[in-house]
Amino acid sequence: MIVEASAATIGLALAPPAPRIRDLLTITARPEIVSLAGGLPDPDLIPRTRIREAGAEALARPDAVQYTETAGWFGLREVIAARESAAGSRSVDPREVVVTHGSQQALSLLAQVLLDPGATVVVEEPAYTGALQVFRLAEARILTVPLDADGMRTDRLEELLDAGERPALVHTVSNFHNPGSATMSAARRRHLAALADTYGFWVIEDDPYGEIWFDAAPPAPVADHSDRVIRLSSASKILAPALRVGWLRAPRPVCAAVELVKQGADLCGSTLTQRIAAVMLSDGPWLAGHLERIRGAYGARAAAVAGAFGDRVSATVIGGGMFCWLEFRDGTDTAALLEAALDHGVAFVPGSAFAVGGDHRATARLCFTTNDESALAEAVDRLAAAHASADRRRTQSTQS
Amino acid sequence: MIVEASAATIGLALAPPAPRIRDLLTITARPEIVSLAGGLPDPDLIPRTRIREAGAEALARPDAVQYTETAGWFGLREVIAARESAAGSRSVDPREVVVTHGSQQALSLLAQVLLDPGATVVVEEPAYTGALQVFRLAEARILTVPLDADGMRTDRLEELLDAGERPALVHTVSNFHNPGSATMSAARRRHLAALADTYGFWVIEDDPYGEIWFDAAPPAPVADHSDRVIRLSSASKILAPALRVGWLRAPRPVCAAVELVKQGADLCGSTLTQRIAAVMLSDGPWLAGHLERIRGAYGARAAAVAGAFGDRVSATVIGGGMFCWLEFRDGTDTAALLEAALDHGVAFVPGSAFAVGGDHRATARLCFTTNDESALAEAVDRLAAAHASADRRRTQSTQS
Incomplete structure (x- = not known):
């Protein structure tokens, strides 16, 4: 009886839908895929040397441990x-x-x-x-x-x-x-x-x-x-x-x-x-310089994805942060688009992953932080090709 | 209504008895008190240099951050x-x-x-x-x-x-x-x-x-x-x-x-x-040496408190860890003893802090990790003096 009660509790804990993003991250770990599906800061912009120095400074005191x-x-x-x-x-x-x-x-x-x-x-x-x-x-x-x-x-x-x-x-x-x-x-x-x-x-x-x-x-x-x-x-x-x-x-x-x-x-x-x-x-001075570096790098990367899908989407202006949000005007189903995108070597997260009650079949999130501008330009090209092929497939299935 | 509901929730969270040990830790931070009330490892036995080296080794890789x-x-x-x-x-x-x-x-x-x-x-x-x-x-x-x-x-x-x-x-x-x-x-x-x-x-x-x-x-x-x-x-x-x-x-x-x-x-x-x-x-080799050092230091300190209160207490043999547990055979109320002990410049935790339903008025915990043997010997002397004065006070109040 106790065993069942425990199992039931575990079952309850497992009940919320498993986050699909995590599975997607596994798929997109393949090196040939340019992934815009993550949500991580760029490790190359994380100041490891400064962390090591700050750690050594902190560790000079016994109460730091x-x-x-x-x-x-x-x-x-x-x-x-x-x-x-x-x-x-x-x-x-x-x-x-x-x-x-x-x-x-x-x-x-x-x-x-x-x-x-x-x-x-x-x-x-x-x-x-x-x-x-x-x-x-x-x-x-x-x-x-x-x-x-x-x-x-x-x-x-x-x-x-x-x-x-x-x-x-x-x-x-x-x-x-x-x-x-x-x-x-x-x-x-x-x-x-x-x-x-x-x-x-x-x-x-x-x-x-x-x-x-x-x-x-x-x-x-x-x-x-x-x-x-x-x-x-x-x-x-x-x-x-x-x-x-x-x-x-x-x-x-x-x-x-x-x-x-x-x-x-x-x-x-x-x-x-x-x-x-x-x-x-x-x-202060170090942090100001560091933040300027992050803002500059991410700003340039945001600009590189801002034109993805052209006027097929209405995209929120990216004023900062790590993400570009797209809403397709042409009825594109982004879950189907993701399948085509993976075939073309690029990944993103379909909007349905962030849906609560609403319909997010036509939305998508692109993360621009962990690729440089040339990789992002390539990703935008692949996304366009994937959209074209998904479009053709859709037209064919409508005609057949 | 929402405000009340929120306040009620906060009240619920605050409902469990506030841990008295934390107040005691504040009192015993006074430098003239030898505190056996804590439960912390000795900071001087924490290997800060090795932590700094291990940190530098880890920080050589971007995925460490x-x-x-x-x-x-x-x-x-x-x-x-x-x-x-x-x-x-x-x-x-x-x-x-x-x-x-x-x-x-x-x-x-x-x-x-x-x-x-x-x-x-x-x-x-x-x-x-x-x-x-x-x-x-x-x-x-x-x-x-x-x-x-x-x-x-x-x-x-x-x-x-x-x-x-x-x-x-x-x-x-x-x-x-x-x-x-x-x-x-x-x-x-x-x-x-x-x-x-x-x-x-x-x-x-x-x-x-x-x-x-x-x-x-x-x-x-x-x-x-x-x-x-x-x-x-x-x-x-x-x-x-x-x-x-x-x-x-x-x-x-x-x-x-x-x-x-x-x-x-x-x-x-x-x-x-x-x-x-x-x-x-x-x-392995470093860890073995480090553990040996901790065992040796804490073992010597445990020995220094093992005789506290002599045969007035039955004490569990200290085979390891950080604590000495005492049960008074003479009806000593350890909450009252603590008051006398603080007057004599020594602190411990009365057993009542660890009670669930039982009566722990006659028990006490001594932590031996953060003082050296000479400070612990002094603490044992002060505890004996505190016990004697608490005893006198109890006898007087019984007689009056």
Whole structure:
């Protein structure tokens, strides 16, 4: 009986649909394929030498190898608070910061703290799958509002609220959306914050890409406009994923509750990687140069994929981040297109991987970070050829 | 309404009793106090130079700074599987190993995978508080069986099973218990494994201290005797807590379920610290010398506290690990003793901190790892003086 109960629990844990992206990553590991399917930063832009130096600096002290505070090494929380203060108009106290094991852990701990089973959560459609997985495991009731070129359609959120929906939280990737590429406009940020104040829900402003802008920095954070906004970010995309240093900025009662749940989850993070991150994030001149290098490289790569599929698609302007989002105007089924694309030696992620309830058969995400411009130009050519062949196949099957 | 619901959720998360040990740690940070209250490895025995070298070696490769597999970098899983195979009579496959963010995360993920709310969990009394916290957050129904000098009283577990209790899992710290110091005998290991097979519960064999033995290695792991045993261990006590490298070894369906839950919890661990741990754990000659050094140092320190309180206490023989467990025969209330001890410049943790249901007013835990022998001798003298003064105070209050 116990065995069955255990098996049932395991079954429950296995129940959410297996992320198809992971299978795709296996397929696309083949060397002849130019993969735009990943979502990783370019390892050649990760500053390994600086990490080694910062590690040696940190390791000069015995407490760099000991356990640290559950909420994160205070020195890093000070650095993060200073950067958060500089990024907006509010002064952030280090005690309003909790360091997490990547920002994925921040999502997971917040779900434990803020959600009861059955609570309503609003996400954007297309959705960031990492957040979706957390909210599903928390047994939340998930509603969506669409994204357009100005980010979350807050007017649609207001309609849900007018219709009586009372979400516990609303999740948004405010800058350079994954997968949708869009950045929320300043007006919508104010609107979202005002709705949060009026209806008393929490906003998770999930912002791993905000510093990777190409021409202009994004508008001031949503958290500038309301105390009900919890901001998440991470060192993964600007320094290195392997540091596993993410953080949340939130009102202190939320931080206290997150800290308590984190104590059960893993006691504390790594003092060593937190000190490495602190050394690097507080070295202003070095960091400015490093960010400029990433922005320049990714900006050039974004430009190289921006014309993919020409006027067959409406593509969101890529202002930063790592992704290009395409919506086909010609009825292309991107799952079928992917089959043809793999035959032509190029991969991407069909939009259906990011669908919650909506129909994303005609959308696709291209990641431009891990190939150089010439490989990306080749990929764009292969995609065009794949589209032409998929088109021919479709025409034939329609005629037969 | 939403605000209230959120506040209620936060309240729920805060509901478990705040760990008193953490307050005690703050008090005992005062320099004039010799603290036996902690539970940390000695930072001077953490091999910082070797960590720096291993880090430099790992950082020669770009994939040392990228994301890694959710179940852990496969190279480290191979090293752990080889060491687990060598420690027992069964051959362990790397795919039966999941690397976790310290073994605390293994406990937390296993609770999500194996426990439904209300499930019955058996722990030892006195209990490891980190496990207790996880099981309480999982809303488990917690039963206890006592510990004696031969570890968990498996006869008492059998009585519970005979009485109809059907636990989903049984948690044991099999070697050099925290706080109880005892090591489970070979006979009880076989008994526990047989009960698991008969009744179909899972055993979590939580073993962070097994390699820190002083005179003789502990008996073969419980996992040698049954497929229903999940073994947990960690690099925290033998290499460094700051690596945050723990692991579990379990049947593959359990590993698969844990991997899925870990994906939501934090995507993956740190490739960098996992590679550092792999370099160090696979360097046999270096590791043997390093373990010998830890065993020698902690063994000498254990000997220095072994005589504390003389024949007023019955003390479990300290065969390894980090803790000395005392049971007063003279009715000493250790909470009152602690007050006197702090006045005399010495601190320890009263047994009540590890109590689940039982009466632990007359027990205490001393940690001997972070002071040298002369400081420990001084601590033992201060404890004797504190006991005498507490005794006088008690006699006076009885007479007045």
